[in-house]
Amino acid sequence: MSCPICDAESQKAYRPFCSKRCADLDLAKWLNGSYTLPSQDPEDLEKALEATEEALGQGKNTQTLKH
Template sequence: MSTRPDKPCPICKKPRSAEFAPFCSARCRDRDLAQWFNDGYAVPGPAASPEDIAKED
């Protein structure tokens, strides 16, 4: 058994739900997904130029 306390929901800080882990509810899960869709989150690093993207294809 772990002595570390459970982490709260990353969106609203309420206790997590096993059904929606790591979130507390479907609402917080959907809010997080919307953040990704709307470019609310970003991976750090230099921006890729269009030429670099075309080389990968």
């Protein structure tokens, strides 16, 4: 079985996804399900995830790492 987000090999802990990142991306797709994403391109999903993380107030950790 492969990750439905990025097609990488699934990890048991995050099945059917390969990582928490992809599980979060899928969640972002659901949370943003009221509008249609422009494409299934991973970069668009990244943007959707960032927007979702901002909305949830969980994006602080990744922002901090970039300083």
